[in-house]
Amino acid sequence: MARPRKYNVNIPGLSCYTDARTKKVYWRYKHPFTGKFHGLGDNEEEAKAIAIEANSRLAEQKMKQMFTIKERISTKIGMSITVTSWLDKYLMIQKERLKAAEIKLNTFKQKTAPIETFRRECGSMELQSVGAKDIAAIIEQYKDKGQRRMAQVVRMVLVDVYKEAQHAGEVSPGYNPAMATRKPVNKVQRERFDLEEWQVIFKAAESAQKYVQNSMLLAVATGQRLGDISRMKFSDIWDDHLHVEQEKTGMKLAIPLSLRCDALDISLRDIINRCRDMIVSPYILHIHHTTGIAKRGGKVSAASITSSFSQVRDRSGLKWTEGTPPTFHEQRSLSERLYRAQGIDTQKLLGHKNQQMTDRYNDDRGKDWVVLAI
Structure with a gap:
């Protein structure tokens, strides 16, 4: 052979x-x-x-x-694990936390980009040898591109990466180079709505699909976030309340249908009745006309809501010269300001754990004049 x-x-x-x-x-x-x-x-x-x-x-x-x-x-000889090896373990820990409902899916997803950036820049280094200068260089990359909010997220995630490493004994107690870096400042440039501007946009939405106006009414009447509004179902209504379990915080709210926004002269019950039409759908906000990717009666995604709103806002004729145009989310601030003027407990309505966070939404960012009382 x-x-x-x-x-x-x-x-x-x-x-x-x-x-x-x-x-x-x-x-x-x-x-x-x-x-x-x-x-x-x-x-x-x-x-x-x-x-x-x-x-x-x-x-x-x-x-x-x-x-x-x-x-x-x-x-065994006291050397540190590499960044890449630890990041693999860190992701496994985060998946376990997600499975145990300790963190939300969006929180888990938010960690992906910063982790991959850290892996790319410092992957071959020993975890314990990474210094504040290395972390600062990564953060500066985002600041140089004008992505200051992303720079904040990167720092926040890397701080958590090292906290978990301390818990696992992979680095010395208290060793956290990300914590030693300066927190990036991200001044919000987006402008707020006032009621008159909102009404102009609402009028311009008459020519759009019906869900656009309905989504705007729900946003102001309930003060809820975009994702929570998108997920609202008719089955969430019982005992004369609309029940919302906030995706971001897990807060469970029961909003009375009798809640009335005086500035719009409409109640939540009126808006729900407006959303009940001839189309059979489990969702309060639903598609009215079938398109290539969306079926009549189907759920309106958060992306579709914000995209449709932006289109209507841009053709309304309104101009914002001090900052970027307000997004759909800014209606949450408008809702807080309108309801606070009515004497409604806006901290409970918005689902905040502390009043300080609610007060941020009350800030109109210089929109209105401060009147001196004499």
């Missing part, structure tokens, strides 16, 4: 031989660890492909074993 002379095989582990009885050439692969031969048949191209794939997988397996051994050695 000598190897045929015309075959020049240069793939490790792969060889061929001629069967003395049939005179056919057969291929085989020798496992580098066990030394056993595995028959691969008489198809040369197929045999080569299998051998290449086998070598690739074995090499990958060997690399993983080497990394595992390296980590064990590092731990």
Whole structure:
């Protein structure tokens, strides 16, 4: 069973031989660890492909074993785990926290981009050797691009990465280079609505799908966030209340249908009745006309609501010269200001844990004049 002379095989582990009885050439692969031969048949191209794939997988397996051994050695002699290895473990911890409902899905998703940036910039470094200067350089990348809010998120996530590393004993107690960096300042440039501007946009929405005006009414009447408004169902209404479990905070609110916004001269019950039309749908906000990606009666996504609102706002004729135009979310601030003037407990309505957060929504960012009483 000598190897045929015309075959020049240069793939490790792969060889061929001629069967003395049939005179056919057969291929085989020798496992580098066990030394056993595995028959691969008489198809040369197929045999080569299998051998290449086998070598690739074995090499990958060997690399993983080497990394595992390296980590064990590092731990025993007091060396720090690498950033990449810890980030893999960190993500597993976050998935477990998500599964246990300790964090929300959006919180989990928010961590992805900062983690991958940290992996790309410092992945081969030892976790304990990363300094504040390394973290600051990453944050500066986002600030230079004008993405100050993202810079805040990156710092916040990396602070948590090192907190978890402390809990796991991978770094010294108190070691957190991200915490040592300066917090990026992100001054909000977006303008607020006043009631008159909101009414102009609402009027311009008459030519849009019916859900656009309905979404605006729900936003001001309930003071809830975009995602929560998108998920509202008719089945959430019982005992004469609209029940909302806030996606961001988990806060459970029961809003009376009798709640009336005096400035709009409309109650939540009136708005719900307006949303009940001839279209059969479980969702309070629903599609009225079938399109290529949306079916009549289907849920209106948060992205569709904010996109439709922006289109209506831009064609309303209103201009904002001091900052960027207000988004759909700014109706939450308008709602807070209108209801506070009525004497409604806006902290409970908005679902905030403290009054300080609610007061931020009450800030009109210089929209109105301060009247001196004499």
